[in-house]
Amino acid sequence: MPLLAVLWTAISAQMMGLVAFFLAKKVGVIVLVVAALATSAGALYLTMRGLIVPLASSLFSTSYGSIIGLAFPPVAGTCMLAISGTWIACGLYSWQRSAIKAIAA
Numbered sequence: 879m880p881l882l883a884v885l886w887t888a889i890s891a892q893m894m895g896l897v898a899f900f901l902a903k904k905v906g907v908i909v910l911v912v913a914a915l916a917t918s919a920g921a922l923y924l925t926m927r928g929l930i931v932p933l934a935s936s937l938f939s940t941s942y943g944s945i946i947g948l949a950f951p952p953v954a955g956t957c958m959l960a961i962s963g964t965w966i967a968c969g970l971y972s973w974q975r976s977a978i979k980a981i982a983a
Contacts, residue, residue: 904977911973915966919959926955 951957 912970915970919962919966922962923955923959926958930954
C-alpha cells in the first residue's frame with residue numbers, strides 16, 4: 879500500500895506540474911497580447927499627439943485650416959485612443975469567452 883501511495887503521489891505531482899505549465903504558458907501569452915495591444919494603442923495616441931495635432935494647429939491659421947480642423951480636432955488623438963481601446967477590450971473579451979468555452983468543453 880505505501881508503494882501505491884508513492885506512485886499515486888508521483889503521478890499526481892507530474893500531472894499537476896503539467897497543468898501548471900500549460901496554464902502559465904497560456905497566462906504568459908495573454909499578458910503578452912495585452913501588452914502588445916496596449917503598446918500599439920499608446921503608440922497611436924503618441925503619434926496623434928506628436929505629429930497630427932501640431933500640424934493641424936499650425937494649419938488652423940490658414941483659410942483652409944477651418945476645414946482641416948473639422949477633420950482633425952485637437953481631441954482627435956484622445957478619441958482615437960478611446961475607440962481603439964474599446965475595440966481592444968471587445969477583442970480580449972471575445973477571446974477570453976472562447977477560451978473559457980474551450981476549457982469547459
